[in-house]
Amino acid sequence: AAALQGRLVALSITGGDPARIVRLRSALARDAAIRPFLEALYAPAPEVLAPADDTIICRCEEVTAGTIRATVDLGAPGPNQVKSMLRTGMGPCQGRVCGLAVAGIIAARKGEDPQVTDYYRIRPPLKPIPLAELAGFAPGIAAE
Incomplete structure (x- = not known):
């Protein structure tokens, strides 16, 4: 599906053959038809969506789900405030690993x-x- 989406985007941007765009959309729809079944069959376990309090959510800063919940209970309205209070998303991964989990817990x-x-x-x-x-960045010059 990703490859089909890429081709579809490229053709749409370049004004490609309309008939080919229709064929790609049709193939993409066929691929997507199985998604509801797969999402139901392989739905994440409840403990993945609602981790126990002692589960480490932000590995970089070692912040647990319980600490995030307690911070929300103290009044933190969203991920940026939790980040300010607990440093979630401020480690080496910059929130790429924990971001969705933190937002989901909140x-x-x-x-x-x-x-x-x-x-x-x-x-x-x-x-x-x-x-x-x-240091080697030069605006207007493509990177090699």
């Missing part, structure tokens, strides 16, 4: 939809890069 604790809870405010760099790469 949403569950507050009884709201995860879309409402939102996610960490994203700040560059999104992925750690060597300082040598930054």
Whole structure:
């Protein structure tokens, strides 16, 4: 499905053959038809979606689910406030490992939809890069 989506995006951007776009959309719809069955069959276990209090959620900063819940109970309204109070998402992974889990725990604790809870405010760099790469950056010149 990912390869089909990539081809579809490329053709849409370049104004490709409309008939080919229709064929790709049809193939993508066929691939997607199985998703509801797979999601029901392989649904995550309840303990994955609602981890025990002693489960470490943020490995970088060793923050547990219980600590996150307690912080929400103290009034932290969302991931950015939990981040400010507990340093979740501030370690080497920059929240790439724990971000969704933190947001999910907050949403569950507050009884709201995860879309409402939102996610960490994203700040560059999104992925750690060597300082040598930054030092060699020249605007307007493509990287090799």
